[in-house]
Amino acid sequence: MEDILELQNISKKYQQKNGETLALMDINLNVKKGEFVSIIGPSGCGKSTLLSIIAGLEEKTEGKIIIEDEEINEISPKIGYMLQKDCLLEWRTIFSNILFGLEIKRIKNAENIAYAKNLLKKYGLYEFKDKFPNQLSGGMRQRAALIRTLCVKPKILLLDEAFSALDYQTRIKVTEDIYNILKNEKITTLMVTHDITEAISMGDRVVVLTKRPGTVKAIYDINFEIKNRTPLNCRETPIFSNYFNILWKELGVDE
Amino acid sequence: MSEERKRYLKKQKFEKILVLSTQIVILVTFLGLWEALANKGIIDSFITSSPSRIIKIFANFSSNNLLLHIRVTIYETLLGFSIGIVLGTIIAIILWWSNFLSKVFEPYLVVLNGLPKVALGPIIIIWVGAGTKAIIVMAIAISLIVTILEILNGFLNTDKEIIKMAKTFNANKFQILTKIVIPANISTFINSLKINIGLSLVGVISGEFLISKAGLGYLITYGGQVFKLDLVMSSIIILGIFAGVMYGAVALLEKTIINYRRINIK
Numbered sequence: 008m009e010d011i012l013e014l015q016n017i018s019k020k021y022q023q024k025n026g027e028t029l030a031l032m033d034i035n036l037n038v039k040k041g042e043f044v045s046i047i048g049p050s051g052c053g054k055s056t057l058l059s060i061i062a063g064l065e066e067k068t069e070g071k072i073i074i075e076d077e078e079i080n081e082i083s084p085k086i087g088y089m090l091q092k093d094c095l096l097e098w099r100t101i102f103s104n105i106l107f108g109l110e111i112k113r114i115k116n117a118e119n120i121a122y123a124k125n126l127l128k129k130y131g132l133y134e135f136k137d138k139f140p141n142q143l144s145g146g147m148r149q150r151a152a153l154i155r156t157l158c159v160k161p162k163i164l165l166l167d168e169a170f171s172a173l174d175y176q177t178r179i180k181v182t183e184d185i186y187n188i189l190k191n192e193k194i195t196t197l198m199v200t201h202d203i204t205e206a207i208s209m210g211d212r213v214v215v216l217t218k219r220p221g222t223v224k225a226i227y228d229i230n231f232e233i234k235n236r237t238p239l240n241c242r243e244t245p246i247f248s249n250y251f252n253i254l255w256k257e258l259g260v261d262e
Numbered sequence: 263m264s265e266e267r268k269r270y271l272k273k274q275k276f277e278k279i280l281v282l283s284t285q286i287v288i289l290v291t292f293l294g295l296w297e298a299l300a301n302k303g304i305i306d307s308f309i310t311s312s313p314s315r316i317i318k319i320f321a322n323f324s325s326n327n328l329l330l331h332i333r334v335t336i337y338e339t340l341l342g343f344s345i346g347i348v349l350g351t352i353i354a355i356i357l358w359w360s361n362f363l364s365k366v367f368e369p370y371l372v373v374l375n376g377l378p379k380v381a382l383g384p385i386i387i388i389w390v391g392a393g394t395k396a397i398i399v400m401a402i403a404i405s406l407i408v409t410i411l412e413i414l415n416g417f418l419n420t421d422k423e424i425i426k427m428a429k430t431f432n433a434n435k436f437q438i439l440t441k442i443v444i445p446a447n448i449s450t451f452i453n454s455l456k457i458n459i460g461l462s463l464v465g466v467i468s469g470e471f472l473i474s475k476a477g478l479g480y481l482i483t484y485g486g487q488v489f490k491l492d493l494v495m496s497s498i499i500i501l502g503i504f505a506g507v508m509y510g511a512v513a514l515l516e517k518t519i520i521n522y523r524r525i526n527i528k
């Protein structure tokens with residue numbers, strides 16, 4: 008399959024009053040259409056920085072980002088970005104929250120509103136559309152945040168530790184939900200996490216970054232060879248722990 | 263409803279009644295003691311006035327022009343209050359918008375905030391004349407800087423992650439202001455309103471002290487000079503009532519907004 012996203016020699020240096028921080032060094036990565044790529048690495052190695060650069064929120068110091076054969080240097084409409092916090096606006100209803108992106112991009116037309124309603128129905132939030140965020144559970148809020156991102160029809164989704172604020176039970180459930188939504192909508196996903204099990208259970212590939220300055224240390228293909236691949240099913244296979252041990256070692260060598 | 267819930271609600275209600283009745287008892291005792299002591303001549307009502315004398319002042323409102331003075335003070339306060347809030351909000355928005363300007367003006371704001379604005383009184387009078395205008399300017403001078411600082415501080419402390427979320431949709435600065443920063447700071451705004459009630463009253467009354475033409479501030483100075491303590495006390499009580507009513511109005515506004523959004527905006 009063709010590559011939808013190419014990262015070429017991405018480096019990032021932060022300039023501060025008391026010096027420079029080299030956060031990322033020479034990152035190279037190709038992501039195929041429809042692929043789910045997990046990125047793990049020690050805390051502070053530049054994972055969030057990498058996603059922010061791809062999203063166009065942060066300038067890169069060096070390198071190229073190519074999406075569908077086109078070099079991009081600013082915020083691209085093809086990219087959706089979901090942060091660790093759901094960032095729902097407490098003063099808006101769920102429906103109004105979900106339309107936020109359309110509103111900002113000034114494309115809140117009948118067609119897109121219908122699309123949004125359809126997503127709400129499909130993913131079980133329609134009956135909550137007139138509720139306020141504080142009336143929803145953490146898992147439902149996260150799903151609402153995802154739908155808000157999907158409404159603007161991105162081709163690539165960036166997830167930055169999007170589940171780490173949830174408690175364990177909810178996290179497993181939300182991971183399952185969101186994985187299914189993303190596969191269903193055929194969205195290419197780049198997910199940053201510090202949770203190895205999450206990386207394995209969702210990813211087609213797992214990219215391991217070194218500690219700061221982050222570079223690609225290793226890339227593992229994950230293949231469970233099961234029919235109905237969902238994160239939970241993966242967790243139940245015997246090879247899951249094999250992957251876990253490999254990645255655990257890969258991450259641990261740096262310590 | 264369960265028995266436990268009933269008991270809980272009953273206890274809540276009882277506590278509320280207890281607080282209210284204690285408040286009333288304190289007020290009535292205070293007024294009663296005041297009146298009784300003055301009546302018996304234990305305190306000199308010439309100096310302390312007394313509730314009955316104050317009521318007499320209220321009853322004779324037409325002969326002592328009380329209504330005129332009340333009207334003047336209310337007018338000046340409301341005008342100073344509104345201009346202070348509007349101007350303060352606009353300046354805060356400008357400073358939020360421009361990082362450069364907010365850095366440039368920060369030391370000036372800090373110094374002006376510490377300056378006792380009453381000291382500007384004579385200058386204000388010379389510049390805008392010894393009239394209503396000077397009093398309103400005084401009220402604005404006292405409330406403006408605090409308003410700017412309070413609102414700017416709220417704006418700058420808006421959740422960075424939420425702003426980042428808006429930026430992922432390519433939001434421009436104006437959209438971030440109107441769709442995130444302002445709605446996220448409604449409670450900051452309400453707090454500013456509450457603080458400004460007191461501040462603009464301070465401005466108006468000290469302005470009226472200086473200019474001494476009309477208003478409750480004038481009445482207080484005048485009453486003090488000619489030893490009409492009844493007039494002084496009455497004016498103070500009216501000021502108290504006025505401040506209370508304004509506070510109530512802001513609280514009502516707050517409640518309306520909360521109801522409108524159906525959530526707590528703390």
Ligand SMILES: Nc1ncnc2c1ncn2[C@@H]1O[C@H](COP(=O)(O)OP(=O)(O)O)[C@@H](O)[C@H]1O
Pocket residue numbers: 021022023028030048049050051052053054055056057219
């Ligand atoms: N805005 C910034 N200015 C300066 N340094 C930053 C900034 N953001 C992140 N950093 C630094 O860059 C490094 C990588 O940060 P980050 O991408 O958040 O790491 P991760 O998400 O992997 O934990 C860290 O050392 C962090 O302190």
Ligand SMILES: [Mg+2]
Pocket residue numbers: 054055056
């Ligand atoms: Mg991070």
